[in-house]
Amino acid sequence: MYISSDNNHAIVANQGTEQNPSNSISKIDMATKQVIATIEMGKGAHGVVVSPDNRNIYVTNMFDNTVTVIDNETNKVISTIKVGQHLMELV
Template identity: 60%
Template structure:
């Protein structure tokens, strides 16, 4: 999403049941929990592509970054 123009700039396919979303403090990466895949997708915010998928515990439904 371009927050200035309020337009969609990319559609990024992640895992099933995408739910929680958070950006890294430097805004380089976006992390998305995928509830039905038990994974977290890591998206490169510059290329709008999933760069990694991490298997996590059962039904992740929220995420925070510290």
């Protein structure tokens, strides 16, 4: 889970398990405590961070060896970056 620097949103990785990995994160409005978006991406969403300017969300996907980049305003995936397995083990 990651709280944006403006404290407006909590981003929760829905990791799942290796046998049954999730492929999404949930974006929660901190004022209402409601899920405002569920964003699909690679398998095993795990590590989450939001850029300091709150423009992008970055999520590591443990079982795809990828990092997903999400536009924080539109909640749309804008890029998926393939990374090596060793890098993912460090996350």
